[in-house]
Amino acid sequence: MINRFAGLTPTRSRAVVHDGLVFTVAVAPDPVTSSMYEQSVKALARIDESLALCGSDKSKILSAIVYIADIKQKSEMNRAWDEWVDRNNPPMRACIGVELEAPHIVEIVVTAAK
Template identity: 55%
Template structure:
């Protein structure tokens, strides 16, 4: 069975749960924030989406961070290192991309329930 947690836009889900795996995506709600603050906002949204799906950051298997400014990756790393569950460190990839809507970061996480 597949369950979808609706997003702010009718054509997008915040999370999808299928066979004990949850996949979620988040950006920061405040597009005028610094990279560090946008990463914090996106990670807070990941926390909420995982909780709504019955999971937590301790269960994250993989995370992909799409970063609009790779020169500012140290800010991303700082926010990530403060947030990550160090007892259950997931695999993480960071890719430089062009994002829209003044987003500096978009994060996709896959976790178990």
Template identity: 45%
Template sequence: MSIKRIEPGARMSGAVVHGNTVYLAGQVGEGATVTEQSKSALAEVDRLLAAVGSDKSKILQTIIYLSDMSTFAEMNAVWEAWIDPKNPPARATSQAALATPAYKVEFVVTAAI
């Protein structure tokens, strides 16, 4: 089975397709708040999924990292407005130190094509 790398860089690819599954790198967004960063990151998830012929209705699993769990409700408000309510994926959310202090939220997505 072939492997296709989408937007490969020095450290990682934006997405990797193997068979009928796409794995997205952790997506972080721009902005000062969890709301802004969540909206920005999820827009990038939409873009990457579209690039491989998928969409959010085909997300199998999402892992969400928050730099501070006190922003859980703020992130969830964005998530609930964005996600396909008829096709919610399996999901886990935890607190973690992210790559830089500016990052407040990161989404790791696996989806079907």
């Protein structure tokens, strides 16, 4: 069975649960600042919200992919990540520099256990 949790637009789910796995994607909510650190903090907070909605939490994250618009700002994203991550259960994580739709400069994709 697939459970989909409604997103902000009718063509996107906020999160999906299937066979005990949670899949979710987050960007910083509006209003969006130009700070990599602030956008990362806000996107990670949305990850927390989505995981809770699905009956999970950050200790159960299996993997994360972080897309950032300027790889030179990775240290600012890392600072937010290090403050947020469950250090007793660190997930696998990849960070990839990509072109994102402005004003967003960070997008985070997470797979977690329920």
